[in-house]
Amino acid sequence: xxxxITNSSSKNVLNSDVEVKGILKFSGELTFDGKxxxxxxxxxxxxxxxxxxxxxxxxxxxxxxxxxxxGNITAREKIDIKAKTELxxxxxxxxxxxxxxxxxxxxxxxxxxxxxxxxxxxxxxEPPKVATPPKAPGL
Numbered sequence: 001x002x003x004x005i006t007n008s009s010s011k012n013v014l015n016s017d018v019e020v021k022g023i024l025k026f027s028g029e030l031t032f033d034g035k036x037x038x039x040x041x042x043x044x045x046x047x048x049x050x051x052x053x054x055x056x057x058x059x060x061x062x063x064x065x066x067x068x069x070x071g072n073i074t075a076r077e078k079i080d081i082k083a084k085t086e087l088x089x090x091x092x093x094x095x096x097x098x099x100x101x102x103x104x105x106x107x108x109x110x111x112x113x114x115x116x117x118x119x120x121x122x123x124x125x126e127p128p129k130v131a132t133p134p135k136a137p138g139l
């Protein structure tokens with residue numbers, strides 16, 4: 001007897017023959033290996049395949065990145081960037097894993113404790129010291 005199938009965490013798959021223009025929203029898990037011109041918004045987990053080509057921003061719970069991405073990535077939990085990925089954009093997450101062999105152009109903000117940036121210490125500028133010429137002997 002097989003246990004009943006529950007749909008508590010749905011796993012969706014869009015293969016390499018899929019092309020999407022617009023905003024992609026999902027819940028649960030999504031494996032995406034196609035082309036997307038637009039943004040991804042989800043509280044769930046996104047896995048991009050080797051053939052994925054994304055031109056847009058990702059705002060997800062967590063993401064495993066492969067393929068070619070032109071856009072910013074924000075994750076509430078973790079970003080995992082695999083080897084041979086080409087990523088052109090800024091990334092922001094509490095946790096980051098980046099394998100060797102990644103092409104990455106952008107800025108990174110990894111802030112696991114969500115600490116606010118503190119102001120840099122004030123610059124203390126001392127007045128320049130003027131050398132006094134030595135007194136000649138006998139004058």
